[in-house]
Amino acid sequence: MTTAADVTTREVLVVPRRSVIDEAWRAIGPGVEVLSGTDGSPLRRTIKRILDPLVLRLRANPQFSAPVVPAETGAAMRALILDVAPQLRWAASWFAVLKLARRRLRITAGNAQELYFPVCFELAVTRGAPLPDDRETAETVLRGVHDDRDRTGVEVLNRYVDDAVVTQLRRQLEFSWRDVRPGDTIAGPFLSGLTTVLGDATSHNAEAARQRVWSALVADATPYNFGAKARTNVELPWSIVDVGLSSVAPQPPPPVLSAADGAPPLNRSVVDRVRATLRRALDRDELPDIPMLCAEEVDRACAPWGLLAEDKQAALVAGIEVAVDLAPLSADSATRYDLSGDIQARLRKEAYVLHARRYLVDGGPIHPRQRQVVDDLADFAKPYLRRLWARLHGRDVWQESCDDVDDLRSLLEGVARSVNLDHRQRIKSMLELQEYEVSP
Amino acid sequence: MKLEATRSGWAGGPAVAEVPAVAVLELSGAVLEWTVDDPDGAAAPRMTVTDVAAADWLWRVVGPEGHAALVSGAEPADVELRPDALAPLRRLAIGYWLRRWWPESSRDGIVRLDPALLDGELALLVNSAQEFFTEDTLDSDVEGLLAPHRAALSALERGGDPRVVDLMRACFDLADDSGVWADDLDSARTHAAVGRREDYALAAGRDGERSRGAIARGAASVDWLVVPPRTFDAGEQTVDWSVEAADASVFATVRVALVDGASAAGVAVRLQAGTVTATGVLDRTGTAALPLVNTDGDELTEIQAWDHGWSTTTVTVGPGRADTAEAAALRDRIRDFARTRLAQPGPDAFLAEIVAAESDY
Numbered sequence: 080m081t082t083a084a085d086v087t088t089r090e091v092l093v094v095p096r097r098s099v100i101d102e103a104w105r106a107i108g109p110g111v112e113v114l115s116g117t118d119g120s121p122l123r124r125t126i127k128r129i130l131d132p133l134v135l136r137l138r139a140n141p142q143f144s145a146p147v148v149p150a151e152t153g154a155a156m157r158a159l160i161l162d163v164a165p166q167l168r169w170a171a172s173w174f175a176v177l178k179l180a181r182r183r184l185r186i187t188a189g190n191a192q193e194l195y196f197p198v199c200f201e202l203a204v205t206r207g208a209p210l211p212d213d214r215e216t217a218e219t220v221l222r223g224v225h226d227d228r229d230r231t232g233v234e235v236l237n238r239y240v241d242d243a244v245v246t247q248l249r250r251q252l253e254f255s256w257r258d259v260r261p262g263d264t265i266a267g268p269f270l271s272g273l274t275t276v277l278g279d280a281t282s283h284n285a286e287a288a289r290q291r292v293w294s295a296l297v298a299d300a301t302p303y304n305f306g307a308k309a310r311t312n313v314e315l316p317w318s319i320v321d322v323g324l325s326s327v328a329p330q331p332p333p334p335v336l337s338a339a340d341g342a343p344p345l346n347r348s349v350v351d352r353v354r355a356t357l358r359r360a361l362d363r364d365e366l367p368d369i370p371m372l373c374a375e376e377v378d379r380a381c382a383p384w385g386l387l388a389e390d391k392q393a394a395l396v397a398g399i400e401v402a403v404d405l406a407p408l409s410a411d412s413a414t415r416y417d418l419s420g421d422i423q424a425r426l427r428k429e430a431y432v433l434h435a436r437r438y439l440v441d442g443g444p445i446h447p448r449q450r451q452v453v454d455d456l457a458d459f460a461k462p463y464l465r466r467l468w469a470r471l472h473g474r475d476v477w478q479e480s481c482d483d484v485d486d487l488r489s490l491l492e493g494v495a496r497s498v499n500l501d502h503r504q505r506i507k508s509m510l511e512l513q514e515y516e517v518s519p
Numbered sequence: 520m521k522l523e524a525t526r527s528g529w530a531g532g533p534a535v536a537e538v539p540a541v542a543v544l545e546l547s548g549a550v551l552e553w554t555v556d557d558p559d560g561a562a563a564p565r566m567t568v569t570d571v572a573a574a575d576w577l578w579r580v581v582g583p584e585g586h587a588a589l590v591s592g593a594e595p596a597d598v599e600l601r602p603d604a605l606a607p608l609r610r611l612a613i614g615y616w617l618r619r620w621w622p623e624s625s626r627d628g629i630v631r632l633d634p635a636l637l638d639g640e641l642a643l644l645v646n647s648a649q650e651f652f653t654e655d656t657l658d659s660d661v662e663g664l665l666a667p668h669r670a671a672l673s674a675l676e677r678g679g680d681p682r683v684v685d686l687m688r689a690c691f692d693l694a695d696d697s698g699v700w701a702d703d704l705d706s707a708r709t710h711a712a713v714g715r716r717e718d719y720a721l722a723a724g725r726d727g728e729r730s731r732g733a734i735a736r737g738a739a740s741v742d743w744l745v746v747p748p749r750t751f752d753a754g755e756q757t758v759d760w761s762v763e764a765a766d767a768s769v770f771a772t773v774r775v776a777l778v779d780g781a782s783a784a785g786v787a788v789r790l791q792a793g794t795v796t797a798t799g800v801l802d803r804t805g806t807a808a809l810p811l812v813n814t815d816g817d818e819l820t821e822i823q824a825w826d827h828g829w830s831t832t833t834v835t836v837g838p839g840r841a842d843t844a845e846a847a848a849l850r851d852r853i854r855d856f857a858r859t860r861l862a863q864p865g866p867d868a869f870l871a872e873i874v875a876a877e878s879d880y
Contacts, residue, residue, distance in 0.1 A: 093587045093590075093591075094583055094587070095575065095577065095578040095583050095586040095587065095590075096575060097575040097576060097578065097650075097653075098578045098583050098586075116647060116649065116650060117647050120650055122649060123649040123650060123652060123653060126653075127653075146571060146572045146575060146586075146590050147586065147587050147590045147591075178696070182695075187695050187698060187700060188698050189698040190696070190697045190698050191696045191697070191698070192696070192697075420526055421526060421527070424525070424526035424527035424528075425527050425528065425569045425570070427527065428527045428528075428550055428567060428569055429545070429550075429569075429657070431543075431550075432543055432545050432550060432657055433657070434538060435538045435539075435541055435543045435552075436543070436615065436619050436657075437539070437619045437620065437743075437744070437747070437748050440744060440745045440837070440838055440840075441838065441840070443838055444838075445745065445746065445747050445837070445838070446747045446785065446786065447785045447786075447787070447800075448785065489572070492570070496570070496573075496654070500655060500656065500657065503657050504657070504660065504663070507657065507663070508663065510747055511663075511667065512667075
């Protein structure tokens with residue numbers, strides 16, 4: 080595993096982030112029971128949906144998201160949480176009110192904590208404590224939450240893309256597509272630089288060097304050129320079809336509109352991409368309006384790898400290199416990078432859990448019914464890259480950078496973990512389905 | 520406990536038993552493992568921290584200093600484990616183990632654990648341990664535990680046993696709050712809790728009726744590791760095979776004892792006797808009739824069958840893997856463990872075990 084024996088952090092007193100939150104939470108005292116577990120610590124979703132995004136505001140305060148924090152950072156976190164103690168108590172009251180209303184309206188869809196926690200905190204901030212006998216507010220809020228939340232944006236989009244708009248976008252797409260041409264950079268330096276970026280760093284200096292190499296790679300034209308060459312007959316180090324990014328090679332221009340769902344990333348239609356953006360936009364700040372979003376998405380769809388920013392293109396190429404190394408069900412697969420070695424070792428540990436739980440045997444299905452999902456898992460690069468591409472697409476739209484090498488590495492790891500979890504859940508449910516479907 | 524940096528993360532603690540004698544729990548960023556039948560090892564699991572950032576609960580188990588040491592990456596890290604934090608986690612691991620490896624066997628008198636009752640109690644435990652599941656894991660899936668059991672849980676609630684009723688009410692509240700069943704009444708599984716069928720007849724009784732013309736016959740055991748749970752009787756010698764001739768063709772019949780209400784449809788079965796093999800799949804009832812072929816792929820004739828030596832015959836159920844004496848000893852050990860749990864339910868017993876033990880009288 081990658082470790083950094085960082086002497087300086089050990090000299091400073093550091094405390095686990097979660098213990099700070101726990102301690103501050105307990106200091107609030109009574110009134111927040113519905114947001115707390117049986118032992119009095121905040122619920123997982125209290126942290127995920129209220130404290131992290133709305134109180135500690137991790138996006139703006141990344142120093143609060145480290146696994147361990149220096150004592151003074153901890154004190155700052157504690158102060159932020161205790162500052163809003165009244166609001167948190169009111170949010171708890173609002174949650175109790177919303178839960179009653181949920182029962183009254185016989186709503187059983189969705190996870191109440193997941194959906195209502197942020198709303199409750201917002202109500203607490205804007206309205207204070209709930210008024211007794213005010214059923215109306217709660218019911219209005221619930222109806223708002225449970226009305227298909229992504230419908231509005233998507234409906235505007237559907238109305239917008241009439242024939243005239245599609246024709247116009249198509250024309251734009253033709254021009255944009257022709258604008259992209261591969262240069263003649265040599266790929267060697269980029270690929271050897273990846274060895275450093277995806278390698279271990281055991282000292283401060285090595286970590287700094289790794290960051291420098293990544294910054295240089297982001298500025299390198301190789302990822303752009305690979306993406307541009309994917310549209311020609313020039314050979315790439317991998318096949319875009321084998322890694323699941325495109326259904327055919329060379330990559331054809333994407334359609335503006337298509338009836339088919341679930342196309343590989345590079346073949347996805349412009350309108351589908353915008354729709355995905357709107358769906359992801361639930362908790363986000365305001366988006367540009369739909370015509371602007373569509374026009375920008377045409378350019379993005381025509382950019383190499385379907386991503387505008389160089390750092391996203393470089394991140395995708397790094398991800399392809401990692402993806403082709405990964406084989407969760409194979410004991411003896413060799414990896415070419417330290418990072419893919421780490422990820423592979425973790426995937427193996429997770430496969431062991433499946434074996435210990437009698438869901439798999441020797442990397443194969445334990446019941447014929449699981450064959451398909453097991454085969455899917457053996458072909459790990461495809462789902463891995465589809466998910467990575469979707470994440471990068473989101474970052475490209477929101478202009479969130481991938482410049483930070485640690486951030487890139489945790490993105491590459493996180494995608495592996497979540498794809499693997501999805502697959503393992505499917506393997507599990509295929510088997511349990513079979514167990515429960517048998518009639519007595 | 521000393522933890523060392525390995526490729527898959529920090530790892531430390533005692534060596535644990537082989538599957539199936541190991542109870543594992545996948546927390547956010549770490550895997551804990553206990554030898555299932557070793558109560559003395561309860562406070563010292565094997566621990567593998569696969570993602571130290573995701574394991575933001577570590578301080579609860581190893582203390583804030585231990586947590587900080589693991590994050591700093593200095594090795595080897597020596598940490599102190601907190602038994603009171605581990606106890607509920609071990610119980611979770613045992614619960615997950617019970618639902619996959621409980622050796623139900625009418626032959627050996629090990630009664631079934633009600634799946635809905637077990638999953639329901641487990642779902643409540645997972646929910647109350649949610650601080651260990653910041654990131655979703657295979658074991659954080661409360662919805663998955665409750666989803667298949669809507670009808671069965673209602674039936675249990677109507678059963679009236681106050682211990683069960685309390686548990687079921689808590690399950691329904693949890694399910695409603697987490698949107699497990701939504702409004703989808705149709706998806707409620709029809710699988711209600713099946714009572715123990717007292718007149719349970721073995722699919723392949725040792726003394727059962729046999730066709731007279733058997734050329735050879737014998738018995739074998741099922742290797743638990745390669746077959747799905749809650750399907751086969753977990754006793755030994757539950758596979759009966761015979762080689763028979765009828766209408767000038769020769770075939771092998773294999774019958775495997777199932778647990779009540781299960782189907783073995785589609786599970787692979789293979790018989791091997793020297794150069795002669797027979798392969799195929801079991802039907803719902805755990806039976807298969809298989810053509811016998813020699814190395815050239817030709818079907819065996821009746822004369823060849825009579826001449827063949829059948830004493831070395833092996834039968835494997837599930838994806839092929841030779842059964843070993845060690846595996847058989849491990850199964851014995853697991854059945855002993857199960858009987859002990861039923862006979863003397865400990866403080867970590869699940870209600871499903873207690874109810875099962877009571878019903879056994």
